[in-house]
Amino acid sequence: MLFCCPASPPPPIQASSLPPFRTNSLSPTVRGGNAAPRRPLARSFSAKNRSPRARNRHAAAGDGGGYGSPEQEGRGESSLPDAEALASSLRDCGGADGVRRVHAVAVRSLDSLGTFVANNLISAYARFDEVSDARKVFDEMPERSVVSWTAMMNVYLKLGHYGEVVRLFFDMVGSGVQGNSLTFVCLLKSCGERCDAKLGQQVHCCIVKGGWSNVIVDSAIAHFYAQCGDVASASAIFDKMAYRDVISWTTMITAYVQHGHGGQALRMFSEMVSEGFRPNEFTVCSVLKACAEEKAVRFGKQLHCAVLKKMYKNDIHIGSALVTMYARCGEVFDAQAVFDMMPRRNTITWTSMISGYAQSGHGEKAILLFRKMKMRRVFVNNLTIVGLLSACGSLQSPYLGKELHAQIIKNSMEENLQIGSTLVWFYCKCGEYTYAARILEAMPDRDAISWTALISGYNNLGHNVEALKSLDDMLWDGVKPNTYTYSSALKA
Structure with missing residues (x-):
């Protein structure tokens, strides 16, 4: 144990040029801030639980530091906040700047943040992905509870820093703090994302021995095994769930x-x-x-x-x-009906429709839809490019495909396995097997799909010797042929 815990296509067309695409700048991100008007935070708090030291410091301050004096309090103005009011205000913050303002008030008005306020600060910073601010609060805590550790682990989990989640967990165990069910759920999610089957199984053992099992934890265990590819174990966990x-x-x-x-x-x-x-x-x-x-x-x-x-x-x-x-x-027309009725669409929606048109032999519609997508500045991903290349291949339009290839190179996307394989297929479909062979050779990684595209392309053009040679090269490359590969090779 690593840690211990308790017991068919239409004729070619010559279309106009494709619009350029930039995958990193098509969908600008707008960071929302606080929509509500700013107001002095201290005036919205009550001070019923203020410490004696804070009261004395407040009374001694001539200008009150922005807070009401005892005389002002008598006139109905509120004074320094307590921990509960600070936590409530943190939950109401609409942006990171609001959290920082409450943080500043907390530092000024309380003798020390305390575990309760610090935990709420970590969670508040986590909502706005401010990991450095959350970690600073965490590191400055003189005492940390299991809630503190779990909150910080969840910050890293949310941002995809799964290794940090695991490191924090071991630090927590080393400090003598026992995890709870939410800690184990967080850790299991990280193990699943890392495909760390060994650690995840140990966490599972700890959960069983510690009696932490419940519907949330058991669902997390099943999800962990599924992420690691062990569907049988995930199914076994599911079958044993009482609820x-x-x-x-x-x-x-x-x-x-x-x-x-x-x-x-x-x-x-x-x-x-x-x-x-x-x-x-x-x-x-x-x-x-x-x-x-x-x-x-x-x-x-x-x-x-x-x-x-x-x-x-x-x-x-x-x-x-x-x-x-x-x-x-x-059912491409049913897909189009759904697409047309959607009030909002994302990259997946546009890409699915483009791929559907391409696979159904409607290459022109796929290209026209791509132009509309670009006009609306929708983000383009790798699958969008694959769908568009498929459309160019179904039209056997080398002009459009080469233009798209140039933009793929410009955006440094040619090393993607799926895009590279589709480029090989496209050039073979257009009868330009020399280009196809060059692209395959330049690919850093090759799979059965990319090799089969070249072999099938050679056969379709009657180049049987080249097809058999490519099969031999594929075997030397250490790639295992699939059924379609052998079927294409046998035609040679």
């Missing part, structure tokens, strides 16, 4: 979907509903993804009807999942 909630059901459904068990996910969803649980939007999104993978369009349409009847919350995520489901099932 289940929507989160635990959604955890298992999502785990099955993420590991290619879409059919099991659909069966579990039906079981969940039959037992009286009401799915939330996260559950519905996972089930729609399962429908897309299993081509279960009938099941997906039933869910769509339920969404239209307002049985489930209809938001941008469910709308995007519906577009993806219909597009992958080949």
Whole structure:
């Protein structure tokens, strides 16, 4: 133990130039601040629990330091805040600047921050991703409770600093503080993100020995095993749960979907509903993804009807999942209908629709939709580029594809495996296998998909010798061929 704890395409077209894209500057981020007007914080607090020392210091100050004097108090003006009022004000802050102002008032009005106020400060800074400020408060605490440690761990977890979460946990154990259920949930999430199966299993043992098991902790354990690829262990934990909630059901459904068990996910969803649980939007999104993978369009349409009847919350995520489901099932016009009715769309929505058009042989529509996407300054990701390259390949339009290739190089995206493989496929589709071979050779990582694209491209052009040679090079490269690779090679 590492620690101890208690017991088919249309003819080519010549379209106009594609608009340039910049993946890092298309969607400017607006940082919101405090919308409410500023007011002197001290005047909104009461001082009923002020320490004698603070009272004396306050009474001795001629100008009151911005706070009311005893005479002013008699005239109805409020004075220095207490810990409860400070904590309440921290919860009401709308931005990091507001938290800093309350922090300043706390330092000035209290003899010491104390564990209670410091914990609230850490949580308040965490809400606005101010990790350095939160850590400074944490480091200056003379005494820390399990709440302090867990709050700081959650700050790092939220920002994706999973190694810091683990280090903090070991420091906490070394200081003699015992973790609680929320500490273990935080640690399990970090272990899952790091795929640290060994540490996560030890945490699981500690939870069992310490009797920390409950529906939240057990759901976190199942989620950890699912993140590590151990779906069988996740399922075993789920089956042993005495009580289940929507989160635990959604955890298992999502785990099955993420590991290619879409059919099991659909069966579990039906079981969940039959037992009286009401799915939330996260559950519905996972089930729609399962429908897309299993081509279960009938099941997906039933869910769509339920969404239209307002049985489930209809938001941008469910709308995007519906577009993806219909597009992958080949129902591109149903996908377009959902897309057109959405009041708000994100990158996933636009990308799913572009890919759906490309895969259904509507390359022109995919390119036109991409132009609309650019005009609205929607963020472009790697999957958007893959979908657009697929559209250029289906149109067999080397002009558009090369222009897109130039922009891929300009934005340093050519080393992405999925983009590189699609570029190989595109050039093979356009009959320019020399370009395709150069791109494959320059790729830092190659998989069966990229090699198979080249082999299949050679065969389609009648270059059987080159196809067999590429298969031999693929084997020397240490890449295991798949069924489609052998099928393409056999045609040679």
